[in-house]
Amino acid sequence: MRKVKGMLPAALLIAAFLFIWEAAARGMNMMFILPPPTGVLSKLWELKEPLLFEHLPATLAIIIIGLAISILLGTGIAVWMSISPTVEKALYPIIISSQMIPIIALAPIFVLWFGYSIWSKVVVTVLITFFPITVNTYDGLQSGSKELKELMMTMGAGKKEVFIKLLVPSSLPHFYSGVKVAVTLSVIGAAIGEWLGAQAGLGYFSRRMMTQFDGAAVFAPIVLLSAIGIVLFIIVKIIENRSLKWRKSG
Known part of the structure; x- marks a missing residue:
């Protein structure tokens, strides 16, 4: 009940x-440019077969593969930088600089x-999503308590034990924060x-409908893209809550 009220x-x-939105679209009588929500839902139902069975799987494949690569690449680089100050000094500025380049300008290349x-x-997708995962995970690995680290080393723990038992748990909340940002950016x-070059996908379909001046058909795949982002975010949140139960109990 409390969640529902929230x-x-x-x-x-x-x-x-x-x-x-509905009132403004109908009041301006320009539904081909600004379709009302009811018109978008009607068009979504009308185009459900090509959208759900042809273009949605193509977009999902891109998102899932891109996220998987970003998680592996981002966490790997973050761990590497955390254990080697030399690598951190060499890679961190490059990682930051990579986000200064407009990705839309590189996509045609x-x-x-x-x-x-x-x-x-x-x-x-990887260029957009690996950054928040890398930076958040690295910050998490750096956030481990120095007092606990010194205590563990005093008690005979090696670097491997300190990393696995202290640094990894302390970095998990930061890691999940990065992944939650990345899943929305992956969409x-x-x-x-897909907008700049594809033969299938929700972005490709939206661009194709724009050339036909079909506003409702342009918005229909955008609704599905938004739904994908929301569902992926919820999945990550559920995984986070289940794997970080110790944080709530603490």
Whole structure:
């Protein structure tokens, strides 16, 4: 009951936003540019077969592969930097600088390199998502209590034991924070890659409908993209809550 009450303000705000959107779209009588929510849902139902069975799987494949690579790459780099100050000094500025380059400007280059295959979109997704995972995990590994570390080493623990039993647990909340940011960004990365060069996918479908001036059909795949981001975020949150029960009990 408490959770339901906690969600009530957000639900009311969303309902008010949708009502205003519906009224404004119908009042301006320009539904081909700004379709009302009811029109988007109607178009989503009308296009459910190509969207759900052709374009949604293509986008999901990009997101899942990109996230898997980002998690492995991001955590690996974070661990490497945490155990080697030299590596940290060499890689950290490069990692920060990589986010200063507009990814949308690099996406056409990836299309030239990889063609319209899935890998051009995966690379875009990885470039967007690995950063929050890397930085948050590294910060988590650095946040371990120095007092506990000194105590463990005084009691005969080696670097491996300190890393596994102290640094890894202390970094998990930061790691999950990075992953929660990354899952939402992965949807954006996949959509950007599909917009600039693809043969299937929700982003590709939205771009194709834009050339036909079908506003409702442009918004329909965007609704699915938003739903993917929300579902992935909830999944990560559930995994986080189950694996960090000790934090709540503490």
